[in-house]
Amino acid sequence: MPNLKDLKTRIESVTSTRKITKAMQMVSAAKLRRAQEAAEAGRPYADRMNAVMANLAGASAGAEGAPKLLAGSGDDKVHMLVVATAERGLCGGFNSSIAKMARAHAEKLIAAGKTVKILTVGKKGREQLKRDFGDRMVDHVDLSEVKKIGYVNANSIASDVVARFNAGEFDVATIFYNKFESVISQVPTALQLIPASFETTDGEESPFYEYEPGEDEILADLLPRALSTQVFTALLENGASEQGARMSAMDNATRNAGDMIDKLTIQYNRSRQAAITNELIEIISGAEAL
Amino acid sequence: MATLQFDLVSPERKLASAEADEIQIPGSEGDFTAMADHAPVITTLRPGVLRVITGNDVTEYVVTGGFVEISGTSASVLAEQAMPKSEVSADVVNEMIAAAEAAVQGLEGAEKDMADKRLADTKALLDAI
Numbered sequence: 001m002p003n004l005k006d007l008k009t010r011i012e013s014v015t016s017t018r019k020i021t022k023a024m025q026m027v028s029a030a031k032l033r034r035a036q037e038a039a040e041a042g043r044p045y046a047d048r049m050n051a052v053m054a055n056l057a058g059a060s061a062g063a064e065g066a067p068k069l070l071a072g073s074g075d076d077k078v079h080m081l082v083v084a085t086a087e088r089g090l091c092g093g094f095n096s097s098i099a100k101m102a103r104a105h106a107e108k109l110i111a112a113g114k115t116v117k118i119l120t121v122g123k124k125g126r127e128q129l130k131r132d133f134g135d136r137m138v139d140h141v142d143l144s145e146v147k148k149i150g151y152v153n154a155n156s157i158a159s160d161v162v163a164r165f166n167a168g169e170f171d172v173a174t175i176f177y178n179k180f181e182s183v184i185s186q187v188p189t190a191l192q193l194i195p196a197s198f199e200t201t202d203g204e205e206s207p208f209y210e211y212e213p214g215e216d217e218i219l220a221d222l223l224p225r226a227l228s229t230q231v232f233t234a235l236l237e238n239g240a241s242e243q244g245a246r247m248s249a250m251d252n253a254t255r256n257a258g259d260m261i262d263k264l265t266i267q268y269n270r271s272r273q274a275a276i277t278n279e280l281i282e283i284i285s286g287a288e289a290l
Numbered sequence: 291m292a293t294l295q296f297d298l299v300s301p302e303r304k305l306a307s308a309e310a311d312e313i314q315i316p317g318s319e320g321d322f323t324a325m326a327d328h329a330p331v332i333t334t335l336r337p338g339v340l341r342v343i344t345g346n347d348v349t350e351y352v353v354t355g356g357f358v359e360i361s362g363t364s365a366s367v368l369a370e371q372a373m374p375k376s377e378v379s380a381d382v383v384n385e386m387i388a389a390a391e392a393a394v395q396g397l398e399g400a401e402k403d404m405a406d407k408r409l410a411d412t413k414a415l416l417d418a419i
Contacts, residue, residue: 041302041304044304045304048368052332052359151370208330210329210331211332218332218334218357229301232301
């Protein structure tokens with residue numbers, strides 16, 4: 001049985017933990033709103049870009065001399081996994097779920113005899129994957145100094161990936177991130193970047209566009225941008241997911257701390273009562289003995 | 291007079307959305323004006339000034355690239371960077387020129403021509419503002 005003083009210290013420590021988790025939860029809630037707004041604001045651009053690309057890509061996919069970014073390098077040997085995670089922990093299963101998915105994917109590819117290269121975005125994913133795939137990591141993008149993810153960040157990641165692709169470093173690139181569904185649900189998602197794939201819009205008949213300059217030039221011009229946009233969307237979704245995951249994790253932590261405080265307080269009171277009763281018995285039996 | 295729906299979006303946010311009578315667009319192959327019932331066109335942009343005209347109001351934006359999608363009823367400009375012209379100072383353009391100059395370095399052939407053109411367009415922007 002722990003003594004009274006220990007219990008008291010314990011209660012105090014859990015109380016301050018609860019204060020911290022509560023504060024973190026509030027901060028995440030505020031950040032989540034901002035992240036969601038950012039994701040929302042980026043959607044019109046991404047949607048339009050996707051629609052136009054689907055249109056263009058559909059036309060040139062099978063054609064001779066289609067851009068390599070779209071058609072692929074014609075090989076399937078070297079895979080590049082872009083693993084986007086958070087820079088910080090304490091957000092529940094957010095980082096592990098991405099890492100887990102990437103790891104499963106990598107293991108499957110390795111088992112199939114492919115070469116796997118990993119580019120990590122965000123410190124946490126790197127830490128989790130380093131042990132198993134340390135020798136396969138080609139680069140790491142640090143976003144810890146970045147307060148608000150901008151298109152520039154996504155653009156630099158995408159250009160890096162494209163440059164590596166053009167240099168023949170890999171054949172297929174896939175990005176892993178968490179798609180934001182709601183505060184309590186974030187879905188780990190794998191999106192193939194290269195060869196680029198664009199979801200066609202839902203059966204909407206698009207007018208027959210005239211392209212200026214030619215279709216090929218536009219496609220060549222837009223493909224890298226479309227990739228940057230895809231990376232940007234992924235990063236934004238990730239940002240919102242991270243805050244959502246942290247918010248629910250901290251909510252749980254706050255509740256657990258509350259339960260713990262209640263339990264410890266009961267224990268503390270019981271011990272105190274026991275100690276008092278003991279003292280009384282000692283006094284009474286002392287008096288009786290006289 | 292029929293109007294067309296004008297949207298100006300950047301990757302980070304929607305900058306403008308309005309009904310417009312006509313839109314003057316700095317296309318990479320030359321400037322043109324889009325009005326209602328324009329034939330569907332997709333074209334890339336060069337660095338330049340985009341004018342949106344509604345009645346007597348003229349709103350001007352400086353765009354640095356991207357593309358525009360025009361259908362008979364709407365014009366969507368997807369710009370990588372776009373700012374209201376009033377917010378653009380010579381310093382901003384000079385920065386853009388410096389970036390374009392840096393991009394020219396080390397390129398060859400057709401790529402260099404493209405970068406050179408971009409640089410020239412950006413320099414022309416200095417006079418436009």
